[in-house]
Structures are given as structure tokens and as C-alpha cells.
Amino acid sequence: MLHKIKQLEHYSIFKYLIKWLVISFPLGIAIGSMVALFLWLLNSAIFFRFSHTYLIYFLPFAGIAIHFMYKAWGKSSEKGNNLIMDEIHEPGGGVPPQMGPLVLITTVITHLFGGSAGREGTAVQIGGSMAQLFAKWFNLSQKDVKVLLMAGIAAGFGAVFGTPLTGAIFGIEVIALGKLKYDAIIPCLFASMIGDFTVNAWQIKHMGYHIDFIQGEKFLFSGYLHWDLLLIIKIMIAAVAFGLASYIFAEMVHNIKNIFLRFIKVKWLIPFLGGIIIILLFFLVGKPDYLSLGVNPEYPGSITIISSFTHGGADALSWLWKTVFTAITLGTGFKGGEVTPLFYIGSTLGNSLAILMNAPISLFAALGFIAVFAGATNTPLACTVMGVELFGGQYILYFALACFIAYFFSGHSGIYSSQRIGIPKSEESRYANEDTLKDVQEIRDGYIASKLGKYRF
Structure with a gap:
């Protein structure tokens, strides 16, 4: 038996x-x-x-x-x-x-x-x-x-x-x-x-986030559909921007690292110069908002992930400044992750896009929060679920739409160079299955170098 x-x-x-x-x-x-x-x-x-x-x-x-x-x-x-x-x-x-x-x-x-x-x-x-x-x-x-x-x-x-x-x-x-x-x-x-x-x-508390947007009862074509088509179109446009922001971030980190390694032979000078550049950028922007995590406010009115969920809680270029600060920090050898800065980049970009398109600010900040992360890590399903765990399940359709579109528009790039291509993002992709993102970067770098080689400066 x-x-x-x-x-x-x-x-x-x-x-x-x-x-x-x-x-x-x-x-x-x-x-x-x-x-x-x-x-x-x-x-x-x-x-x-x-x-x-x-x-x-x-x-x-x-x-x-x-x-x-x-x-x-x-x-x-x-x-x-x-x-x-x-x-x-x-x-x-x-x-x-x-x-x-x-x-x-x-x-x-x-x-x-x-x-x-x-x-x-x-x-x-x-x-x-x-x-x-x-x-x-x-x-x-x-x-x-x-x-x-x-x-x-x-x-x-x-x-x-x-x-x-x-x-x-x-x-x-x-x-x-x-x-x-x-x-x-x-x-x-x-x-x-x-x-x-x-x-x-261990009594360690995580930061809480809240979307104050409530979908009304009257929708465009509400007699036929259960969602607002105009809002969905705006989300799709924003998702393209989120994917491109992911691509810019990943490529910037990669290229900054390569430039410093190529031109500076004394390796300890790389983080030293990186630190100096961060200090100069700090003086240039005139405030410490883009240093460190960007979660806790250093002073009243500072731009943080939390503030980006409110009107006036981010500048138009906050997402770009955070991209530059983080790419230089990580590209020159300092340690930490990329994801919380990606949250900051996404939520502040979502804030700016919401104002530009007359869309719900807190909703678009949340969408940017998870979608830029989805594009940079190539994990749209995990990021959709993250949206539910952090912001609530009633917006899951919007979360999925933003994350998966951002995933495709980030291209074959990402913050993890050892990720492999299981299935290419497009049928016309010239990248093979089981290539790593590092292989893709080398192919792309070689292509750019060959094009620039045609010109003499």
C-alpha cells in the first residue's frame, strides 16, 4: 500500500x-x-x-x-x-x-x-x-x-x-x-x-501610497463599455513615455560606465570624479531633492515620491534630473539599487504627464511608479501585481496596460545586463533567443561605432 x-x-x-x-x-x-x-x-x-x-x-x-x-x-x-x-x-x-x-x-x-x-x-x-x-x-x-x-x-x-x-x-x-x-x-x-x-x-515599516482618483459612474460609451476610453488612450500615450524613460535610464547607466572605464585608467578616480560631478549637479539644481532615495522629505516642500502624487508635487524635469543623478552615481561605482530611483523617475514623470494631458495626477504617478520599473527590469507581470499590492486592485486594468506597453517600448534594454532573451519583444528583432542584454548592448555599441567611423572629426 x-x-x-x-x-x-x-x-x-x-x-x-x-x-x-x-x-x-x-x-x-x-x-x-x-x-x-x-x-x-x-x-x-x-x-x-x-x-x-x-x-x-x-x-x-x-x-x-x-x-x-x-x-x-x-x-x-x-x-x-x-x-x-x-x-x-x-x-x-x-x-x-x-x-x-x-x-x-x-x-x-x-x-x-x-x-x-x-x-x-x-x-x-x-x-x-x-x-x-x-x-x-x-x-x-x-x-x-x-x-x-x-x-x-x-x-x-x-x-x-x-x-x-x-x-x-x-x-x-x-x-x-x-x-x-x-x-x-x-x-x-x-x-x-x-x-x-x-x-x-522586526517592526520595520514600509512607506504607504494612496491614489485619490475615484472612477465616476459616467464613462465615455458607458452603455457599452465598463471603462473610460479617453482615459485609457491617455494611459497608453503615457505608457510609451514610461517605456522610453526606462530605455534612457538603462542606456545612460551603461554608457556612463563605459565612458569612464575607457578614458580613466586609474580606477579609484572613477568614483572620486563621480562624487564631484554629483556635488556640482547639486549646486546646479540648487536643492537636495535628487540625492539618495527620494522617499523621505528633507525639508518642507521637497520633491519626493510621495509629493509626486499631488498637484505641484514635482517639477516638469524632476524625472530627468533624477535619471542623471542616479546614472552618474551607479555608473561611477557607488552601490545601491536602481528600483527606488526608478519609482521616483516614474512617479514624477507621471505627475508631469498628468498635468500635460489633464489626467488624474495620483493615478498617473502610480502608473509611472510601476511602469518605468517594468520597462527597466523587463518584469511587467511582477510590476502589475506590485501596483495591486501597493495601490489597490481596482486599478489593475490600468496597471497592466501601462506596465506591458512600457515593457515593449523599453526595447531590448534593461538594468540587468545578464538577463537573457527568452522571447524577443518583436518578430523583426535581430537578437537571438538566449542572448543576454549585455550581448545586445555590445551589438548596439558596435553598430553605433561603425556608423560614427564613417565620419572624421
Whole structure:
């Protein structure tokens, strides 16, 4: 009888669930605890800088310190999120255990001195390094290590933003464009939920967002359709802009990094010069709104993600300034993530577009918040779900429309160069399946160089 039960398909599925629950539970607790510590330190550093504004002048020297910390202890950790993706695609030397603590410390340093960066990259790298450790302790097979690394990504992402379902979907969607790794969804969901629960248990609170737009009862063609067609057309136009903003951000980070590496041979000078440029930009704009995360207001009336949900809460070019500040910060070697700056870029751009098109400001800020992120990470499904988790499910149609259009209009670009093309975004694409975004960038760079080679300056 027992032998027959073991042969049943549902018995193997039950074993699978128990196995990953046993592994994911301690992994989620460990990652959630590390993320909670990181968020507490990050928040403390940001508010300390608010009360000690002179710290911005030490940013170039902070950049030098970060450079030598990675040179001394980083090993392959310098590749960040891309290393984790490489290990999922083609296992090699593994994710070093020092990646998590090192990126935690250096991200806090970046924000303490005013660098414009995010926090998702840090949380994902914490998740990846912890997952690699747990894989070694549980003596997992190579196949299971790949799954656990995706679970680590999910737990880190879900814990840092308080969006467990988004974290789970992000973990399986971010690996390859157009393909979902459903074989890892259960471990990702377990780890992400437990990671988020752990952060809450440590009494770390996430920022809340609110859309004050209420769809009225009278719609265009309301006798035939359940939505406002004019509003949908405006959302589609805005989504194209969100996708192009994603493309501009990803390409700017990539090109700034390449330019500095090409022309500056003394590597520690790169973050030093990057810090100086940020200081000069700070003087140029005359306010600190585009430094650090952009979530908490440094002074009354400052432009933040929260303020962008209100009329007058963003300048027309706030999204562009944040793009420039963040691209220089990350492109010159400072540490942190890209996602929170992408939230800022998207929400402020949404604010400007709403005013331009006479559309609901808070709704368009929310759409930009998730859609620019969707285009830059090539994860439209995860970002649609994020919209539901953060803003409510009544706008899900608008969220999906904005995220998927932005995804296509961002082209074959993105902030993670190790992402692979599972399915190209267009039938006429010249990029092959399994190409990485790094391959795409090299093809594009070679094409541009060949065109410029025809001209003599």
C-alpha cells in the first residue's frame, strides 16, 4: 500500500512542497532579518545626512572607500545582481558569502553621503548570498541551487518593499525576457512571504501610497463599455513615455560606465570624479531633492515620491534630473539599487504627464511608479501585481496596460545586463533567443561605432 502511495504523482508534489517549505522557512527568516537591519541602517543614515548636510562634500572620498573595499574583499561581488543571474543560467564559482554584508555596508555609505541610489539591488544581493550559503549547508543539487537563488531574489525583493507576491513573481520573471520559471514559484512564494513577515516582525515599516482618483459612474460609451476610453488612450500615450524613460535610464547607466572605464585608467578616480560631478549637479539644481532615495522629505516642500502624487508635487524635469543623478552615481561605482530611483523617475514623470494631458495626477504617478520599473527590469507581470499590492486592485486594468506597453517600448534594454532573451519583444528583432542584454548592448555599441567611423572629426 505504502509503495503504491509513493508512486502517486500527488505524493511527489507533497514531498516537493514540504522540502521547499523546510528550506525556505529559515532562508526567509535569515534574509528578512538582514533586510530589516539594512532598512534600519539605511533610514538612520538618510536622516543623519538630513541633519548634517555638509556630508555631501565627502561623497568623492566615500566613493574611493567603496572602491577599495570591493577591491580588498569583493572578489566577484562587484558584478552584483548580474552575478546571481549568471549563476542561475550557468553555475560557476557561486555567489560569495561576503556579497551580502559588503553591499549592505557600501549602500549605507552611498546614501550617508548623498549618492542617488536605491535599495532593491542590496536586498537582492543579500538574498542571493544567503541562498548560496543555505544551498551549501543543505548540500543541494545544482538544479536546486538555481531554484534557491531565485528564491533568494524573491525573498530579498519582497522583504525590502513589503510586496511578497510581487517578490515571488519577480524572482521567476526577471531571469529571462518573455519566459517565466514556474518550477521555482513555490520556493519563491514561500521565501518571499516569510521574508516580508520577518521584516514586519522586526517592526520595520514600509512607506504607504494612496491614489485619490475615484472612477465616476459616467464613462465615455458607458452603455457599452465598463471603462473610460479617453482615459485609457491617455494611459497608453503615457505608457510609451514610461517605456522610453526606462530605455534612457538603462542606456545612460551603461554608457556612463563605459565612458569612464575607457578614458580613466586609474580606477579609484572613477568614483572620486563621480562624487564631484554629483556635488556640482547639486549646486546646479540648487536643492537636495535628487540625492539618495527620494522617499523621505528633507525639508518642507521637497520633491519626493510621495509629493509626486499631488498637484505641484514635482517639477516638469524632476524625472530627468533624477535619471542623471542616479546614472552618474551607479555608473561611477557607488552601490545601491536602481528600483527606488526608478519609482521616483516614474512617479514624477507621471505627475508631469498628468498635468500635460489633464489626467488624474495620483493615478498617473502610480502608473509611472510601476511602469518605468517594468520597462527597466523587463518584469511587467511582477510590476502589475506590485501596483495591486501597493495601490489597490481596482486599478489593475490600468496597471497592466501601462506596465506591458512600457515593457515593449523599453526595447531590448534593461538594468540587468545578464538577463537573457527568452522571447524577443518583436518578430523583426535581430537578437537571438538566449542572448543576454549585455550581448545586445555590445551589438548596439558596435553598430553605433561603425556608423560614427564613417565620419572624421
